[in-house]
Amino acid sequence: MGLEEARSRLKEARRVAVLTGAGISKPSGIPTFRDAEGLWKEFNPLDYATPEAYARNPERVWEWYAWRIARVREAKPNPAHLALVRLEEEVLGRGAAFLLVTQNVDGLHALAGSRNLVELHGNILRARCEACGHRFLLPDPFTPPPFCPLCGHRARPDVVWFGELLPEGAWEKAEKAFAEADVALVVGTSAEVEPAASLGRIAFTGGAYLIEVNPEPTPLTPLAHLSLRMGAVEGLQALGYGESGALPSASG
Ligand code: APR
Numbered sequence: 380m381g382l383e384e385a386r387s388r389l390k391e392a393r394r395v396a397v398l399t400g401a402g403i404s405k406p407s408g409i410p411t412f413r414d415a416e417g418l419w420k421e422f423n424p425l426d427y428a429t430p431e432a433y434a435r436n437p438e439r440v441w442e443w444y445a446w447r448i449a450r451v452r453e454a455k456p457n458p459a460h461l462a463l464v465r466l467e468e469e470v471l472g473r474g475a476a477f478l479l480v481t482q483n484v485d486g487l488h489a490l491a492g493s494r495n496l497v498e499l500h501g502n503i504l505r506a507r508c509e510a511c512g513h514r515f516l517l518p519d520p521f522t523p524p525p526f527c528p529l530c531g532h533r534a535r536p537d538v539v540w541f542g543e544l545l546p547e548g549a550w551e552k553a554e555k556a557f558a559e560a561d562v563a564l565v566v567g568t569s570a571e572v573e574p575a576a577s578l579g580r581i582a583f584t585g586g587a588y589l590i591e592v593n594p595e596p597t598p599l600t601p602l603a604h605l606s607l608r609m610g611a612v613e614g615l616q617a618l619g620y621g622e623s624g625a626l627p628s629a630s631g
Contacts, residue, residue, distance in 0.1 A: 381605050382605065382607075382617060382618070384588075384604075384605070385588070385590050385604070385605045385618060386618055386619050388561075388562050388588045389466070389562055389564075389590075389618060389619070390469075392470065392475060392560075392561050392562040392588075393475045393476065393561055394475060394476040394477075394556070394559050394560050394561050394562075395466070395470045395475065395476070395477045395478075395560060395561075395562050395563075395564070396477075396478050396480065396553075396556040396557045396559075396560035396562075396563045396564070396578070396582060396587070397463060397466070397477075397478070397479045397480065397563075397564045397565075397566065398480050398481070398482070398553075398557070398563070398564070398565045398566070398568060398575065398578050398579065399463070399479070399480075399481045399482065399483060399488070399565075399566045399567055399568065399611075400481075400482045400483065400566070400567045400568025400569065400570075400575075401417075401482070401483060401567060401568070402414075402566065402567020402568060402593060402594075402610070402611055403457075403459050403460065403481075403483070403566050403567035403611040404454070404457070404460075404483055404485050404487055404567075405567070405610075405611075406457040406458075406459060406610065406611065406612055407454040407455060407456065407457045407460070407485075407487060408450070408453070408454050409450060409451060409454050409483075409485050409487075410450075411567075412424075412569075413569050413571065422443065424541060425541075426439070427439070427440055427443045428538075428540050428541055429540050429541050429542055430540055430542065430543060432540075433535060433540070437524060437533070437535075438523075438524070440536075441523035441524045441536075442523065444503065444523070444536045445521070445523045447503060448503055448504065448517065448521075449520075451485045451486065451487075451503055451504065452504075452519060454485065454487060455487075455490075456487045456488075456490050456491035457487075457611075457612060458612045458615070458616070458621065458622050459566070459567075459610075459611035459612045459614075459615050460487050460488055460490075460491035460493070461491050461492075461622065462612075462615035462616070462618075462620035462621060462622075463479055463488065463491070463493060463566075463615070463620070464491050464492040464493050465620050466564075466615075466620050467479065467493060467494065467495060471495070476556075476559075477495050478495050478496075478497065478552070478553070478556035479493050479495060479496045479497070480496075480497045480499055480552075480553040480556065480557075480575070480578065481496065481497070481498055481499065481500075482499050482500050482568060482572070482575050483498075483500070484498065484500050484501055484502050484503040484538045485503060486498075486502050486503070486504050497549050497552055497553050498546070498549070499539070499545055499546075499549050499550070499553060499575055500538055500539040500545070500575075501536075501537045501538035501539050501546060502537055502538070503536060503537075503538055504516060504517055505517065505536075505537035506525045506534035506535065506536060506537055507534055507535055507536075507537040508527035508529065508530060508532050508533075508534045509532055509533055509534060509535055510527065510530055510532035511527060511529055511530045511532065513527050513528070513529045513530070513534075514537055515527070515528055515534070545574070550574060553575075553578060554574075554578070554581060557578040557579075557581045557582040557585070557587070558581050558582070558584075558585045559585065560582045560585065560587040561586070561587055561588065562587060562588045562590065563578070563579060563582030563583070563587040563588070563589050563590070564590045564592070564618075565578070565579045565589070565590070565591045565592070565593075565599055565603075566591075566592040566593070566611050566614065566615070567592065567593060567611050568593070568597070569595075569597055570597040570598050570599040571597075571598065576598070576599075579591070579599040579602060579603075580599070580602060583602045588604050589602055589603045589604050589605075590603060590604065590605045590606075590607070590618070591603040591605070591606040591607065592606075592607045592609065592610075592611055592614030592615065592618075593606070593607075593608070594608060594609060594610055595608075596608070
């Protein structure tokens with residue numbers, strides 16, 4: 380059963396919801412946060428990813444984001460991002476519903492071609508004016524701090540920091556998709572940061588068939604009907620959405 384059942388459920392699903400985390404972008408060379416070599420092992424999030432940190436030392440926060448932005452700009456979508464575009468096209472192509480919710484701020488899902496996409500934690504390539512709230516794409520290259528093209532005030536990274544609210548409407552859209560899903564796929568997240576971490580449980584409680592793809596177990600693993608203990612590229616290939624599209628031998 381396992382893989383066979385997961386594949387057929389994905390083929391028959393009327394409503395598919397996908398949640399991704401930093402793990403899906405690791406093959407693109409973008410570091411995760413909580414892995415052995417994750418960003419939070421080297422940088423204290425309280426110094427870089429809270430409104431208080433930014434108020435205390437905006438130059439240091441912007442320097443760190445400029446470093447991350449430069450790495451993101453060198454990164455390309457990897458086969459796992461492309462596999463989710465194929466899944467979306469297949470699901471929408473049969474008139475079914477699809478939503479991809481990502482915690483990632485690297486913009487790689489949009490770059491890969493994902494359309495029905497919610498960026499729950501914002502986008503690192505955008506800034507948001509601290510005065511008028513105007514959002515704008517950061518020029519490439521750019522010298523931090525950026526200033527608002529409309530009102531000239533300093534702008535901050537357009538990402539959600541710890542303790543901040545999610546973008547208007549983003550959570551409601553994500554929660555609805557997972558509550559109504561008949562298949563939920565969770566790829567590359569440690570499932571530790573709320574409220575995103577609850578989406579898998581919300582889907583499970585709503586009766587969805589829950590698939591997890593992660594080389595490590597997570598708090599979601601006990602709920603998953605299938606937990607593929609592998610990387611995103613391999614896992615999405617095993618589910619039938621690899622580049623060739625050819626299914627590997629049914630490894631069960
Ligand atoms: N494929 C899939 N998953 C992988 C891979 C891979 N190749 N490599 C590592 N992983 C898994 C790790 O096992 C881990 O469970 O990706 C997960 C990454 O977890 P985190 O680093 O905690 O990233 P994420 O879950 O996205 O963090 C959520 O926390 O710091 C905040 O806002 C930040 O959006 C981020 C949120």
